[in-house]
Amino acid sequence: xxxxxxxxxxxxxxxxxxxxxxxxxxxxxxxxxxxxxxxxxxxxxxxxxxxxxxxxxxxxxxxxxxxxxxxxxxxxxxxxxxxxxxxxxxxxxxxxxxxxxxxxxxxxxxxxxxxxxxxxxxxxxxxxxxxxxxxxxxxxxxxxxxxxxxxxxxxxxxxxxxxxxxxxxxxxxxxxxxxxxxxxxxxxxxxxxxxxxxxxxxxxxxxxxxxxxxxxxxxxxxxxxxxxxxxxxxxxxxxxxxxxxxxxxxxxxxxxxxxxxxxxxxxxxxxxxxxxxxxxxxxxxxxx
Amino acid sequence: xxxxxxxxxxxxxxxxxxxxxxxxxxxxxxxxxxxxxxxxxxxxxxxxxxxxxxxxxxxxxxxxxxxxxxxxxxxxxxxxxxxxxxxxxxxxxxxxxxxxxxxxxxxxxxxxxxxxxxxxxxxxxxxxxxxxxxxxxxxxxxxxxxxxxxxxxxxxxxxxxxxxxxxxxxxxxxxxxxxxxxxxxxxxxxxxxxxxxxxxxxxxxxxxxxxxxxxxxxxxxxxxxxxxxxxxxxxxxxxxxxxxxxxxxxxxxxxxxxxxxxxxxxxxxxxxxxxxxxxxxxxxxxxxxxxxxxxxxxxxxxxxxxxxxxxxxxxxxxxxxxxxxxxxxxxxx
Numbered sequence: 001x002x003x004x005x006x007x008x009x010x011x012x013x014x015x016x017x018x019x020x021x022x023x024x025x026x027x028x029x030x031x032x033x034x035x036x037x038x039x040x041x042x043x044x045x046x047x048x049x050x051x052x053x054x055x056x057x058x059x060x061x062x063x064x065x066x067x068x069x070x071x072x073x074x075x076x077x078x079x080x081x082x083x084x085x086x087x088x089x090x091x092x093x094x095x096x097x098x099x100x101x102x103x104x105x106x107x108x109x110x111x112x113x114x115x116x117x118x119x120x121x122x123x124x125x126x127x128x129x130x131x132x133x134x135x136x137x138x139x140x141x142x143x144x145x146x147x148x149x150x151x152x153x154x155x156x157x158x159x160x161x162x163x164x165x166x167x168x169x170x171x172x173x174x175x176x177x178x179x180x181x182x183x184x185x186x187x188x189x190x191x192x193x194x195x196x197x198x199x200x201x202x203x204x205x206x207x208x209x210x211x212x213x214x215x216x217x218x219x220x221x222x223x224x225x226x227x228x229x230x231x232x233x234x235x236x237x238x239x240x241x242x243x244x245x246x247x248x249x250x251x252x253x254x255x256x257x258x259x260x261x262x263x264x265x266x267x268x269x270x271x272x273x274x275x276x277x278x279x280x281x282x283x284x285x286x287x288x
Numbered sequence: 289x290x291x292x293x294x295x296x297x298x299x300x301x302x303x304x305x306x307x308x309x310x311x312x313x314x315x316x317x318x319x320x321x322x323x324x325x326x327x328x329x330x331x332x333x334x335x336x337x338x339x340x341x342x343x344x345x346x347x348x349x350x351x352x353x354x355x356x357x358x359x360x361x362x363x364x365x366x367x368x369x370x371x372x373x374x375x376x377x378x379x380x381x382x383x384x385x386x387x388x389x390x391x392x393x394x395x396x397x398x399x400x401x402x403x404x405x406x407x408x409x410x411x412x413x414x415x416x417x418x419x420x421x422x423x424x425x426x427x428x429x430x431x432x433x434x435x436x437x438x439x440x441x442x443x444x445x446x447x448x449x450x451x452x453x454x455x456x457x458x459x460x461x462x463x464x465x466x467x468x469x470x471x472x473x474x475x476x477x478x479x480x481x482x483x484x485x486x487x488x489x490x491x492x493x494x495x496x497x498x499x500x501x502x503x504x505x506x507x508x509x510x511x512x513x514x515x516x517x518x519x520x521x522x523x524x525x526x527x528x529x530x531x532x533x534x535x536x537x538x539x540x541x542x543x544x545x546x547x548x549x550x551x552x553x554x555x556x557x558x559x560x561x562x563x564x565x566x567x568x569x570x571x572x573x574x575x576x577x578x579x580x581x582x583x584x585x586x587x588x589x590x591x592x593x594x595x596x597x598x599x600x601x602x603x604x605x606x607x608x609x610x611x612x613x614x615x616x617x618x619x620x621x
Contacts, residue, residue: 036405084596091603093405094349098548098599101541105592109585220537224416227409262431266420269413276410277400 003135008257009250010138014146016249018207020242021149022222023229024156025200031236032173032193035085035096039104041222043198046107047073047205048214052120055209062122063148066206070152073202074195081194086187104219111216119213127210141210152203153242156196160238169193173236225265228272234285243284247271292472300616311461315454323457329566330460331521336546336558337467338514343544344552345471345480346507347487349404352393352411353543355418356386356512358534360519362428365436365529368448375449379520386516387509389414394508398501412537419535433530436523449524456525463521464559467514472555474510483507487553549598551605560607568594 026040037043047069054060054068084103088096129140160166169189171179180186212218229248233240248268255267275282296304315323335357342348363385364378373381393414397407423431442450449455474480482503485493494500523529533539550561572587602609610616 102592102595109588112585269417272413
């Protein structure tokens, strides 16, 4: 009996790590640029469709598609911040909200026009393979996806901790005025950060095809999941995003197993409400 | 109220009077389609005003107002279907339940110092939580929806809100004008000024002795009760309720677009916003059909682009700009 539960929990952890990578992008953007990216999940779905196209056209494995997608999404994010979002930095939240909701609406409906409302599955050759560890059966694609998510997150950690540009971005997050005074080009660093945030989303989107089949309606749902994760983990905390992702992944898996799959996000929202009330700065966040 | 009327400048008075006369007389010349579009405009102006009180005046960003619409609609519909209590009485129950939800959210949010984006997320979380809950609630038909019977022989039972377009046109007009009047009166009341003080600088407001918690709670309670009335209208106008439709986050977004585009924290902003956005949406449908672009997303893509353009060009809304242009700005905003 315990092995079934353990299997469900492991499945949840693996899924949660991919969610966590997606949420990491949101956390980085909010933590530094202080803009709420309400089109986050929509971008993830674009990456899922791109993975689908690359896979059907060139038989490119999602794990390999991850790299070019992250690069392209970085450029898109950089351009988006530089061209569209920069004037909205520091403006009231509802104005940012409308701007990004507009972006999200455009994305979802472009996908709807291009691909139609039906889900487009990516049928991997190893899609139904699994590892057998004792009584446990663990899906192979999810193990790969989780490992890739950890690798990308680790690369991002390294960038923020060990490079000068990473330190400069952290400086912007810690003290904007101070950063400007010492001569950092804040606008460029913001664009860079948004690019990095979207690169996470691009990578996460490539991995998400192992969890769900791309369909336009996933966009808003993923935006919400990313927000729930980031708030549970702590806004701006990078480790928190991964921890929050794992928590939500496990909670979804257990709720789907014990109750009904359609009720799984109810538990995520209950978890969110509990965290907001008991520890509003998030599990790993610092008190402002 | 007379004082309020006096505070509007003569040109503004003329415009308000003229607009009301035209809208009251319009059903004698306009066709059903025009009336249905106007009904929708009034509905969005009404719920927009309710949201405007909380966001525009008290400065509390709620992105889950669909919750109150849905709860209000379900309460009134259930009372009528199961107990035979008509909507004119049921609306009070709807208001009570709606504001009870508002009280829980407000209490949690304000008591524990959840503000800004975090508060907005709390409101979304509650709305989504409730949506999924209703999806699994036997009493309300779950995800399969709740239907209000619509029989020919009961048409004209206005006390049960059974009637044609005309009934709902005038009802929506009354709701929208009433809400606008309420907002105008509130904006000039003690409470209204306290809201603005808390919105501008909560710490300073508290230093002046304003009970910020009570003031913000008042905003949530009034706003949620008003929105629940909108839900009753929605339920009896459309005769069906699906959790996935009424509680959806896109519904909450739809509901706040009019006040933001029109200008939050202003009396006429939500009205103007509704008059801009709803015909825009309808016009886009007509236009895409005319050009044979039947792809379902085309209208929405253009709509998204227009939203971005509006928020870019006029971040504080259309109404302040319009009012300045035509010399309509009254002293009380």
